[in-house]
Amino acid sequence: xxxxxxxxxxxxxxxxxxxxxxxxxxxxxxxxxxxxxxxxxxxxxxxxxxxxxxxxxxxxxxxxxxxxxxxxxxxxxxxxxxxxxxxxxxxxxxxxxxxxxxxxxxxxxxxxxxxxxxxxxxxxxxxxxxxxxxxxxxxxxxxxxxxxxxxxxxxxxxxxxxxxxxxxxxxxxxxxxxxxxxxxxxxxxxxxxxxxxxxxxxxxxxxxxxxxxxxxxxxxxxxxxxxxxxxxxxxxxxxxxxxxxxxxxxxxxxxxxxxxxxxxxxxxxxxxxxxxxxxxxxxxxxxxxxxxxxxxxxxxxxxxxxxxxxxxxxx
Amino acid sequence: xxxxxxxxxxxxxxxxxxxxxxxxxxxxxxxxxxxxxxxxxxxxxxxxxxxxxxxxxxxxxxxxxxxxxxxxxxxxxxxxxxxxxxxxxxxxxxxxxxxxxxxxxxxxxxxxxxxxxxxxxxxxxxxxxxxxxxxxxxxxxxxxxxxxxxxxxxxxxxxxxxxxxxxxxxxxxxxxxxxxxxxxxxxxxxxxxxxxxxxxxxxxxxxxxxxxxxxxxxxxxxxxxxxxxxxxxxxxxxxxxxxxxxxxxxxxxxxxxxxxxxxxxxxxxxxxxxxxxxxxxxxxxxxxxxxxxxxxxxxxxxxxxxxxxxxxxxx
Amino acid sequence: xxxxxxxxxxxxxxxxxxxxxxxxxxxxxxxxxxxxxxxxxxxxxxxxxxxxxxxxxxxxxxxxxxxxxxxxxxxxxxxxxxxxxxxxxxxxxxxxxxxxxxxxxxxxxxxxxxxxxxxxxxxxxxxxxxxxxxxxxxxxxxxxxxxxxxxxxxxxxxxxxxxxxxxxxxxxxxxxxxxxxxxxxxxxxxxxxxxxxxxxxxxxxxxxxxxxxxxxxxxxxxxxxxxxxxxxxxxxxxxxxxxxxxxxxxxxxxxxxxxxxxxxxxxxxxxxxxxxxxxxxxxxxxxxxxxxxxxxxxxxxxxxxxxxxxxxxxx
Numbered sequence: 001x002x003x004x005x006x007x008x009x010x011x012x013x014x015x016x017x018x019x020x021x022x023x024x025x026x027x028x029x030x031x032x033x034x035x036x037x038x039x040x041x042x043x044x045x046x047x048x049x050x051x052x053x054x055x056x057x058x059x060x061x062x063x064x065x066x067x068x069x070x071x072x073x074x075x076x077x078x079x080x081x082x083x084x085x086x087x088x089x090x091x092x093x094x095x096x097x098x099x100x101x102x103x104x105x106x107x108x109x110x111x112x113x114x115x116x117x118x119x120x121x122x123x124x125x126x127x128x129x130x131x132x133x134x135x136x137x138x139x140x141x142x143x144x145x146x147x148x149x150x151x152x153x154x155x156x157x158x159x160x161x162x163x164x165x166x167x168x169x170x171x172x173x174x175x176x177x178x179x180x181x182x183x184x185x186x187x188x189x190x191x192x193x194x195x196x197x198x199x200x201x202x203x204x205x206x207x208x209x210x211x212x213x214x215x216x217x218x219x220x221x222x223x224x225x226x227x228x229x230x231x232x233x234x235x236x237x238x239x240x241x242x243x244x245x246x247x248x249x250x251x252x253x254x255x256x257x258x259x260x261x262x263x264x265x266x267x268x269x270x271x272x273x274x275x276x277x278x279x280x281x282x283x284x285x286x287x288x289x290x291x292x293x294x295x296x297x298x299x300x301x302x303x304x305x306x307x308x309x310x311x312x313x314x315x
Numbered sequence: 316x317x318x319x320x321x322x323x324x325x326x327x328x329x330x331x332x333x334x335x336x337x338x339x340x341x342x343x344x345x346x347x348x349x350x351x352x353x354x355x356x357x358x359x360x361x362x363x364x365x366x367x368x369x370x371x372x373x374x375x376x377x378x379x380x381x382x383x384x385x386x387x388x389x390x391x392x393x394x395x396x397x398x399x400x401x402x403x404x405x406x407x408x409x410x411x412x413x414x415x416x417x418x419x420x421x422x423x424x425x426x427x428x429x430x431x432x433x434x435x436x437x438x439x440x441x442x443x444x445x446x447x448x449x450x451x452x453x454x455x456x457x458x459x460x461x462x463x464x465x466x467x468x469x470x471x472x473x474x475x476x477x478x479x480x481x482x483x484x485x486x487x488x489x490x491x492x493x494x495x496x497x498x499x500x501x502x503x504x505x506x507x508x509x510x511x512x513x514x515x516x517x518x519x520x521x522x523x524x525x526x527x528x529x530x531x532x533x534x535x536x537x538x539x540x541x542x543x544x545x546x547x548x549x550x551x552x553x554x555x556x557x558x559x560x561x562x563x564x565x566x567x568x569x570x571x572x573x574x575x576x577x578x579x580x581x582x583x584x585x586x587x588x589x590x591x592x593x594x595x596x597x598x599x600x601x602x603x604x605x606x607x608x609x610x611x612x613x614x615x616x617x618x619x620x621x622x623x624x625x626x627x628x629x630x
Numbered sequence: 631x632x633x634x635x636x637x638x639x640x641x642x643x644x645x646x647x648x649x650x651x652x653x654x655x656x657x658x659x660x661x662x663x664x665x666x667x668x669x670x671x672x673x674x675x676x677x678x679x680x681x682x683x684x685x686x687x688x689x690x691x692x693x694x695x696x697x698x699x700x701x702x703x704x705x706x707x708x709x710x711x712x713x714x715x716x717x718x719x720x721x722x723x724x725x726x727x728x729x730x731x732x733x734x735x736x737x738x739x740x741x742x743x744x745x746x747x748x749x750x751x752x753x754x755x756x757x758x759x760x761x762x763x764x765x766x767x768x769x770x771x772x773x774x775x776x777x778x779x780x781x782x783x784x785x786x787x788x789x790x791x792x793x794x795x796x797x798x799x800x801x802x803x804x805x806x807x808x809x810x811x812x813x814x815x816x817x818x819x820x821x822x823x824x825x826x827x828x829x830x831x832x833x834x835x836x837x838x839x840x841x842x843x844x845x846x847x848x849x850x851x852x853x854x855x856x857x858x859x860x861x862x863x864x865x866x867x868x869x870x871x872x873x874x875x876x877x878x879x880x881x882x883x884x885x886x887x888x889x890x891x892x893x894x895x896x897x898x899x900x901x902x903x904x905x906x907x908x909x910x911x912x913x914x915x916x917x918x919x920x921x922x923x924x925x926x927x928x929x930x931x932x933x934x935x936x937x938x939x940x941x942x943x944x945x
Contacts, residue, residue, distance in 0.1 A: 043364030049673030051699050062416055065394045069366050069420035072392030077702030079695045080395060080710060096911075097904060101692055104926035105699035274412060281411075296419035358679030377731055380709045384681050384735035387707030395710060589727060596726075611734035 008308035012123045013131045016141045016177045021184050028149055030304035031297070038073055038300070047076035050310055053106040055081045055098070056133070057113045062273060062295065063133050063142075067110045070302035076310075079106060096125040103128040107310055111135075129309045137173060142305065143272060144177035146298040150290065151229055153297065154268045158182070164190040164223050167233035167253055167278060170197040174272045175233055179203065183210040190223045191216045194249040197239060219252050224262045230255070231270045234278055255279045260286055270294055323623035327438045328446045331456045331492045336499050343464055345619035346612070353388055353615070362391035365625055368421040370396045370413070371448070372428045377588060377610065378448050378457075382425045385617035391625075394421060411440040418443040422625055426450075444624045452488060457620065458587060459492035461613040465605065466544055468612065469583045473497070479505040479538050482548035482568055482593060484514040489587045490548055491518055498525040505538045506531045509564040512554060534567050539577045545570070546585045549593055570594045575601055585609055638938035642753045643761045646771045646807045651814050658779050660934035661927070668703055668930070677706035680940055683736040685711045685728070686763070687743045692903060692925065693763050693772075697740045700932035706940075709736060726755040733758040737940055741765075759939045767803060772935065773902060774807035776928040780920065781859055783927065784898045788812070794820040794853050797863035797883055797908060799829040804902045805863055806833055813840040820853045821846045824879040827869060849882050854892045860885070861900045864908055885909045890916055900924055 007023050019027075037044055052071040056064050064082065071078050079102070095113070099122045102109050109126060111119050112133040119132035119139075134140040152158050163182060165175045169191050179189060179199070189212060191199045204214055217223055224230065235253055240246040255269065260283060263269070271279055271291040283289050322338050334342075352359055367386040371379050379397065386393050394417070410428070414437045417424050426437050427448040434447035434454075449455040467473050478497060480490045484506050494504060494514070504527060506514045519529055532538055539545065550568055555561040570584065575598060578584070586594055586606040598604050637653050649657075667674055682701040686694050694712065701708050709732070725743070729752045732739050739756060741749050742763040749762035749769075764770040782788050793812060795805045799821050809819060809829070819842060821829045834844055847853055854860065865883055870876040885899065890913060893899070901909055901921040913919050 038364075041364070043360075045673075049668075049671070049703060051702060053695065061396055061413070065368065065396065065417065065420055068394050069392070072366060073364060077699070079698050081691055081695065082397075082712075098691070100922050101903065101925050102695065104922060105695055105929050273416065292415050292419060295416050299420050353679075356679070358675075376711055376728070380683065380711065380732065380735055383709050384707070387681060388679060397712075588731065607730050607734060610731050614735050 008305070009310075009312055010129060011309060012126075012129050013141055013305060013309070014119050014123065015132070015139050016144045016180050018141075019145075019181070019184075024145075024148070024181075024184070027145065027301070027304050027308065028152060030308060031149055031300040034073075034303040034307070035297075035300040038303075043075070044073060045075035046307055047071065047074040047310055050074075050076040050108075051079060051106040052076055052306065053079045053081065053102040053109045055102060055109060055111050057111075060112055060134065062298075063112060063140075066295070066298045067131075067133065067302055067306075070299050070306055073299070074303055074307055076107075076306070095122060099125040099130070108306060131305065131309075134173075137171070139177055140173055141177060142298070142302055143174055144181050145305075146294060146301045147174070147178045147231070147270065147272070148181045149301050150270065150294045150297045151268070154290065155228065158185040158187065160186055161228040162188045162190065162223075162226055163229040163231060164192060164220070164227040165199075165231045165233070166192045166220060166255075168197045168235045168239060169193040169199040169233070171236075171239060172233045175199075175231065176203055178231065179207060183207045183212050186212070188213040189215070190227065192218070192220050192223065192253070194218065194235075194253075196241075196245075197235065220259065221262070224259065225264065227263065228267055229270060230263060230267060232275075232278055233272060234276060253278060255283055257282055257286065260288065263288065323620070324625075324627055325444055326624060327441075327444050328456055328620060328624070329434050329438060330447070330454050331459045331495050333456075334460075334496070334499075339460075339463070339496075339499070342460065342616070342619050342623065343467060345623060346464055346615040349388075349618040349622070350612075350615040353618075358390070359388060360390035361622055362386065362389040362625060365389075365391040365423075366394060366421040367391060367621065368394045368396065368417040368424045370417060370424060370426050372426075375427055375449065377613075378427060378455075381610070381613045382446075382448065382617055382621075385614050385621055388614070389618055389622055391422075391621070410437060414440040414445070423621065446620065446624075449488075452486070454492055455488055456492060457613070457617055458489055459496050460620075461609060461616045462489070462493045462546070462585065462587070463496045464616050465585065465609045465612045466583070469605065470543065473500040473502065475501055476543040477503045477505065477538075477541055478544040478546060479507060479535070479542040480514075480546045480548070481507045481535060481570075483512045483550045483554060484508040484548070485512040486551075486554060487548045490514075490546065493546065494518065494522055498522045498527050501527070503528040504530070505542065507533070507535050507538065507568070509533065509550075509568075511556075511560075512550065535574065536577070539574065540579065542578065543582055544585060545578060545582060547590075547593055548587060549591060568593060570598055572597055572601065575603065578603065638935070639940075639942050640759055641939060642756075642759050643771055643935060643939070644749050644753060645762070645769050646774045646810050648771075649775075649811070649814075654775075654778070654811075654814070657775065657931070657934050657938065658782060660938060661779055661930040664703075664933040664937070665927075665930040668933075673705070674703060675705035676937055677701065677704040677940060680704075680706040680738075681709060681736040682706055682936065683709045683711065683732040683739045685732060685739060685741050687741075690742055690764065692928075693742060693770075696925070696928045697761075697763065697932055697936075700929050700936055703929070704933055704937055706737075706936070725752060729755040729760070738936060761935065761939075764803075767801070769807055770803055771807060772928070772932055773804055774811050775935075776924060776931045777804070777808045777861070777900065777902070778811045779931050780900065780924045780927045781898070784920065785858065788815040788817070790816055791858040792818045792820065792853075792856055793859040793861060794822060794850070794857040795829075795861045795863070796822045796850060796885075798827045798865045798869060799823040799863070800827040801866075801869060802863045805829075805861065808861065809833065809837060813837045813842050816842070818843040819845070820857065822848070822850050822853065822883070824848065824865070824875075824883075826871075826875075827865065850889065851892070854889065855894065857893065858897055859900060860893060860897060862905075862908055863902060864906060883908060885913055887912055887916065890918065893918065 103126045108129045110131045110133050113135045116136040116138035119135040122130045269289045418441045423444045425446045425448050428450045431451040431453035434450040437445045584604045733756045738759045740761045740763050743765050746766040746768035749765040752760045899919045
């Protein structure tokens with residue numbers, strides 16, 4: 001096990017493409033362990049004396065809070081840097097120098113940046129691990145990992161599942177990353193989106209090479225009954241050429257209690273949050289609606305990552 | 316004792332009306348204990364591994380800092396969310412979803428919100444305890460509790476005291492809540508305010524039912540000599556119909572060393588802070604001026620609340 | 631040793647002028663100790679249960695993060711107050727009342743303020759130690775101490791060194807404070823700056839009284855070969871009467887690999903950061919460029935200060 005952990009210790013977390021199935025097994029086993037410990041109420045001290053710099057160039061309460069909770073639940077400390085206004089960036093410093101500064105104080109740097117590629121750039125400057133917490137239209141690997149972890153938790157395995165992705169699949173960084181992780185397993189992916197917001201062809205071609213089956217649909221009706229996972233994302237008005245184009249399709253992608261009647265009893269309904277109108281609040285009472293459990297799982301997955309990155313040996 | 320603690324463990328703290336005298340005894344005994352421990356310099360670890368989300372939709376350095384200090388002094392961690400700009404609220408998420416998200420990461424949520432009723436609303440969404448840290452013109456129960464604790468600390472008991480409230484009693488959330496708590500005891504309340512800013516009739520009627528004596532006055536002279544507690548609040552220019560109305564009365568409600576000469580030697584002068592001109596800085600040297608001790612007591616009362624809410628058994 | 635420590639325990643840190651050579655020996659020995667402990671990975675708990683209020687009235691990621699990391703690496707907690715917008719200052723409270731409030735919650739207050747003299751003012755209000763983390767054009771003593779510590783670390787001693795300061799020496803708070811600390815030792819100071827930005831006469835006269843040698847130059851060429859330390863600061867366009875004046879001199883004060891060829895092999899190149907164009911990024915690879923090590927040393931020096939201020943006895 002220790003040998004395999006070498007894929008985590010002191011490493012950067014930049015892209016979902018860096019993970020093998022063996023890595024994911026290690027990570028999820030660790031997440032399971034932390035979940036049990038946290039739920040038992042026992043304090044954890046494995047990262048006592050360690051510091052995480054939480055460098056957010058754009059606001060993200062959910063992700064930022066998740067990392068801060070995760071680090072402290074492991075016994076570690078944190079440096080909150082929440083806003084470009086509160087930063088020497090306002091004096092014109094470049095990202096590399098900011099990263100080189102923060103690595104002097106901390107053991108790991110979590111970076112959220114509005115521009116694609118900046119997380120990778122940060123790794124060039126840093127001798128300490130960088131965790132990409134979202135780089136614009138690039139990646140947000142810990143979101144995809146927590147989504148995958150939630151699916152595995154619900155079904156015990158990731159093999160043989162049908163995952164239906166709904167909403168804006170063209171611009172959704174979240175579904176792109178999740179699809180890439182799912183392609184490591186024997187899954188079928190359904191893409192339900194208005195034509196102008198379908199999954200990018202290049203990504204579909206890449207996924208095809210891994211041998212998984214992918215189907216495109218314009219409405220949920222056709223596939224909901226055969227879905228193990230229904231993964232919903234937001235459709236933003238701004239993505240359409242005209243308001244009438246938007247009005248014409250929007251209702252087909254809103255999840256209601258009626259629509260959920262067609263979904264299998266043991267399916268799960270996911271959403272990366274925040275959600276607006278695309279899932280009706282009355283659906284929250286449906287036990288298949290597990291988007292808030294997703295949030296909690298995010299903390300356990302981030303605890304697992306932080307502990308694997310910062311400890312040479314498992315204990 | 317443990318049975319009585321069931322009024323705290325896993326409960327929400329929304330309103331002063333939820334407390335019995337027995338609850339307050341429990342709470343203040345716990346606050347006494349933490350005060351002694353903190354002053355002895357001994358580290359406390361009872362909340363190790365626990366996380367408090369500090370969700371402030373409007374700035375409040377004093378209250379926010381007090382909770383953050385309290386939680387850490389108990390060994391716990393915190394998630395600072397200080398500003399609506401730094402929040403997924405800016406993406407349009409509603410309060411319920413934000414609360415449901417934060418409860419996944421934390422063991423207790425402290426909420427300051429500009430709108431009355433939002434703290435109660437938050438409790439509907441959350442399975443974890445909510446502490447109302449001020450909801451607009453609604454309540455700010457921990458402020459009232461720290462005020463009450465300060466009075467008990469000064470006199471050893473809350474029975475038989477005369478408390479004189481001065482300033483804007485119409486709009487002062489602080490004095491409304493404190494008056495309601497004091498009505499649990501055998502006290503006399505004097506209200507000293509310009510007529511347009513007197514205590515609301517509905518509140519006076521409610522308090523009358525509890526059997527306490529209430530008197531209204533327009534100047535402090537009449538009652539200061541018989542006051543055990545002089546509780547001063549701010550009078551804001553904006554509350555008056557005209558500037559001349561304000562100018563006509565304002566000096567009658569400013570505490571100076573001269574005015575304090577009429578107050579009993581063993582009385583105490585309180586203020587919820589921040590204060591502007593309504594207490595002259597030269598009064599700070601008067602040993603009866605205990606508004607900064609009030610601030611410190613706030614930390615002990617919040618430590619007591621946090622530890623009672625989060626621990627099933629006292630230790 | 632304990633007697634000498636009385637110059638730290640419960641004291642304020644306001645100005646470099648408050649330190650004797652004996653104080654600095656104590657401080658740097660403690661910083662050495664913390665550096666070893668941190669690098670060994672062992673958690674430190676000497677400040678468990680203690681709280682540091684980090685009150686920043688203007689943004690400074692570097693300094694703020696350094697103190698937050700330092701306090702937590704010692705086992706203590708912190709209250710982050712990052713911005714005047716997030717503060718009861720916006721309700722008009724004066725600094726003295728804010729300080730008196732924060733001292734109720736915390737064991738030490740770190741203050742960054744845009745106006746000279748405010749740190750000293752804060753000490754009048756506070757019974758808890760104040761650390762000046764920069765007060766406008768006044769002082770920034772922990773920056774000077776970390777600079778001095780970095781020099782001592784590089785050469786084993788502070789005696790007999792030649793320190794060349796480059797850039798805007800007129801307005802640079804950093805070089806003023808460092809020069810005052812260096813004057814405690816047998817050093818030679820070279821000032822390399824455009825004439826309009828030379829070291830202030832009053833400071834030169836003050837330093838002359840301590841017996842150190844000071845020389846002014848307009849280019850680096852004349853002195854670089856004889857420098858043990860080259861300390862570079864920013865030159866801001868805005869400081870010149872005209873853009874042409876600036877253009878005429880700016881290149882003489884930019885450090886490039888070519889210029890570094892003239893510097894001694896065992897010299898060190900320092901900068902308080904953030905740097906803009908005054909040190910070319912390709913210089914970063916030069917082992918003599920130690921400005922990021924400076925940053926790290928800042929954390930150890932601040933750990934030393936915090937632990938000496940807050941503990942009555944050394945352990």
